[in-house]
Amino acid sequence: MSEAIVIENLTKYYDKFLALEGLNLKVPANENVGLLGPNGAGKSTTLKIMCGLIRASSGKVYIDGIDISQKPEQALSKIGAIVETAEFYTFLTPSEILSYLGRLRGMQGQEMKSRIKEVIKLVGLERWIDVKVEKFSRGMKQRLALAQTLLHDPQILILDEPGLGLDPRGLVEFRQIIEEAGKEKTIFFASHQLTEVAQICEQIAIIDHGKLLIYDSTTELEKKYGTLEKAYLELTGGVS
Amino acid sequence: MELEKLQVVIGYEFLKHIRRKRLYVILGLALVAELAVIIFVPLLTKIGGYPSNIMTMATFLTVGPSMASLGAVFFAGDAIAGEYESKTGFILFTNPVKRTTLWVGKYIACLIAVALLMIFSYIITAVTLLAIYGNVPAEMYQSFGLALLFGAAFLSVTFFFSSVSKGAMGATVITLLLVFVLFGILESILMFTDNPTWFLLSTGGDSIGAVYGDYSVILGEFLPEGHELPFEIGALDVGLASMAMAVYMVVGFISSIFISNRRQLA
Numbered sequence: 001m002s003e004a005i006v007i008e009n010l011t012k013y014y015d016k017f018l019a020l021e022g023l024n025l026k027v028p029a030n031e032n033v034g035l036l037g038p039n040g041a042g043k044s045t046t047l048k049i050m051c052g053l054i055r056a057s058s059g060k061v062y063i064d065g066i067d068i069s070q071k072p073e074q075a076l077s078k079i080g081a082i083v084e085t086a087e088f089y090t091f092l093t094p095s096e097i098l099s100y101l102g103r104l105r106g107m108q109g110q111e112m113k114s115r116i117k118e119v120i121k122l123v124g125l126e127r128w129i130d131v132k133v134e135k136f137s138r139g140m141k142q143r144l145a146l147a148q149t150l151l152h153d154p155q156i157l158i159l160d161e162p163g164l165g166l167d168p169r170g171l172v173e174f175r176q177i178i179e180e181a182g183k184e185k186t187i188f189f190a191s192h193q194l195t196e197v198a199q200i201c202e203q204i205a206i207i208d209h210g211k212l213l214i215y216d217s218t219t220e221l222e223k224k225y226g227t228l229e230k231a232y233l234e235l236t237g238g239v240s
Numbered sequence: 241m242e243l244e245k246l247q248v249v250i251g252y253e254f255l256k257h258i259r260r261k262r263l264y265v266i267l268g269l270a271l272v273a274e275l276a277v278i279i280f281v282p283l284l285t286k287i288g289g290y291p292s293n294i295m296t297m298a299t300f301l302t303v304g305p306s307m308a309s310l311g312a313v314f315f316a317g318d319a320i321a322g323e324y325e326s327k328t329g330f331i332l333f334t335n336p337v338k339r340t341t342l343w344v345g346k347y348i349a350c351l352i353a354v355a356l357l358m359i360f361s362y363i364i365t366a367v368t369l370l371a372i373y374g375n376v377p378a379e380m381y382q383s384f385g386l387a388l389l390f391g392a393a394f395l396s397v398t399f400f401f402s403s404v405s406k407g408a409m410g411a412t413v414i415t416l417l418l419v420f421v422l423f424g425i426l427e428s429i430l431m432f433t434d435n436p437t438w439f440l441l442s443t444g445g446d447s448i449g450a451v452y453g454d455y456s457v458i459l460g461e462f463l464p465e466g467h468e469l470p471f472e473i474g475a476l477d478v479g480l481a482s483m484a485m486a487v488y489m490v491v492g493f494i495s496s497i498f499i500s501n502r503r504q505l506a
Binding site for chain 1: 241245248249252255256259260326327328329330331332333334335336337338504505506
């Protein structure tokens with residue numbers, strides 16, 4: 001099976017603070033992998049390097065075989081991403097924002113318009129398609145963020161806490177959309193929500209202090225530790 | 241392909257300017273400044289009407305383009321810093337587009353907005369001069385060119401500060417302080433001590449009006465008979481000032497791209 005994402009010996013320093021220490025991880029194509037870890041474990045740093053937002057101090061990330069540090073545009077064309085809390089230009093509408101991002105990805109014409117309507121419907125923002133983002137709640141912005149992630153139908157989704165700010169109904173809808181997408185895409189999903197990750201991902205990677213603690217299937221972890229929660233707590237030092 | 245993306249960036253960045261109130265505020269300020277000159281010059285000066293010399297009135301009316309050039313700071317202050325400060329970069333930068341394309345697109349969109357403000361101001365100038373004197377001096381076209389160059393240079397300096405600042409407000413304030421306060425003070429000191437000032441960006445701004453003639457001749461009409469200006473204003477070398485503005489434009493813009501491309505969104 002080919003690998004959609006390869007992380008090789010990834011190290012990141014913020015000045016003298018070591019955020020990632022020789023992280024290695026391979027995500028096979030069409031697998032859904034959850035990245036778990038406590039605050040400051042290095043999850044967001046990993047995702048930001050994968051999306052070309054920050055540079056690694058050493059090590060490599062390959063997206064579909066393309067080195068993100070060498071050919072960022074080529075690598076980014078393969079992914080759809082939500083990193084941190086999504087913010088948009090407040091004086092533009094979802095329709096305009098998605099047109100902008102779609103055109104940057106080479107989409108155009110009627111095909112793009114139809115796709116925009118499709119993803120807007122998928123995330124439940126039909127009534128808001130022509131309303132300026134300045135009127136949007138946190139949850140609505142998060143829905144728009146998911147829409148832009150799916151717009152160009154990428155094979156790889158990189159999601160950092162995508163359910164942040166959503167109400168319970170929104171969370172359920174989000175999970176369904178991501179689960180559905182995950183059937184034919186690779187999803188790399190960082191979250192604090194263990195149940196959410198367990199429902200979407202077949203594989204779990206737990207990191208702490210920038211190091212990989214374990215990378216195994218959800219079922220194996222549950223078999224070994226009883227529950228995913230116990231595995232998480234034990235591995236990250238929460239229980240003796 | 242990258243050229244197509246550049247066109248897309250320019251289009252949507254310009255749309256952002258159109259949607260924001262600041263474009264209309266600056267447009268309004270430029271209009272008010274021009275109207276103030278048209279209304280108050282005949283009321284407040286001793287001659288009791290418009291100056292007999294068309295160049296004098298044209299010089300007064302450069303207040304509009306000068307105001308329009310201020311727009312450069314307000315458009316460009318958040319062009320780069322805003323993507324980091326408001327975190328919109330987390331969405332924009334994960335798209336397959338070169339950062340340089342984004343910065344160049346933003347710069348061109350700002351320049352188009354500034355140029356539109358300038359055109360608006362010069363149309364008012366031309367209409368006013370035509371109404372009062374029946375013609376428009378050829379120097380106005382040169383003044384327009386210099387105003388555009390000043391706006392572009394001002395934009396580049398603001399882009400530079402936007403690339404190094406954490407916030408848009410910081411970039412805007414630093415640029416205004418540098419050009420209008422620091423350079424303004426330096427310009428005054430250098431002028432009074434009879435030294436050249438052509439290398440200051442604020443002098444570039446002065447060149448917009450300097451093409452209409454020597455300030456001492458233009459202002460002489462308003463002095464009581466037998467009186468002279470209390471100080472001597474040396475003639476401004478417009479050529480040198482233009483060269484300096486071109487240097488600010490190129491160096492400011494290139495360094496802003498260099499710095500922005502290395503900036504990380506942590």
